[in-house]
Amino acid sequence: MTTHKEFTIPFSGLKEGAHSFEYQINNSFFESFEYYEFNEADISIKVHFNKTSTVMELEMEAQGTVNVACDLTNEPFDQEVSGSLPLVVKFGEVYNDEDDEILVIPHGDHQINIAQYIYEMLVLAVPQKRIHPGVEDGTLKSEALKKLEELQPKESNNNDNNTDPRWDALKNLLTDK
DSSP states (O other), rough: OOOOGGGGGGGGGGOOOOEEEEEEOOOOHHHTOOOOSEEEEEEEEEEEEESSEEEEEEEEEEEEEEEEEOOTTTEEEEEEEEEEEEEEEEEEEOHHHHHHSSSEETOOOOOOOOOHHHHHHHHSOOOOOOOHHHHHHHOOHHHEEEEEHHHHHHOOOTSSOOHHHHHHHHHHHHOOO
16 A cells, blocks of 8 residues: 555644645545446545644545446446545644544644545545436436336236225224314
């Protein structure tokens, strides 16, 4: 795994106050984490960094697209991605990243690497169920979609009057007041 040096923020050289960093994420970033779910990625990351004498506050914001395969048709499409992640960095005796929003680093450290936080924010920003927009609006024409429609169960309306007698007694309870 690469060290992602470009995502290292050397905070010891920064003055107190607000700072901004921008990053462009492509598929090689995800592949360096051995994550191969996306065909392509084009995501802009903005990091708002506020340094005070005791803590550092980061607000990471992502906006872009990842090219993924549709769960229904396997057709590739660009999925919009957006997300944000706040992170507070404090100084302590030992490194501790157990809290999702608070990172404790040793007093002697002079830089932090945010690649892992960006990776997690982006992977969680992509919907679990990936449906091609053409499936939802009916514009996508594909063999897989045609086959799914053929195999779809047909509705039958002949069961409207046939009720289960076990439930009839319960329905009477609702009307007998």
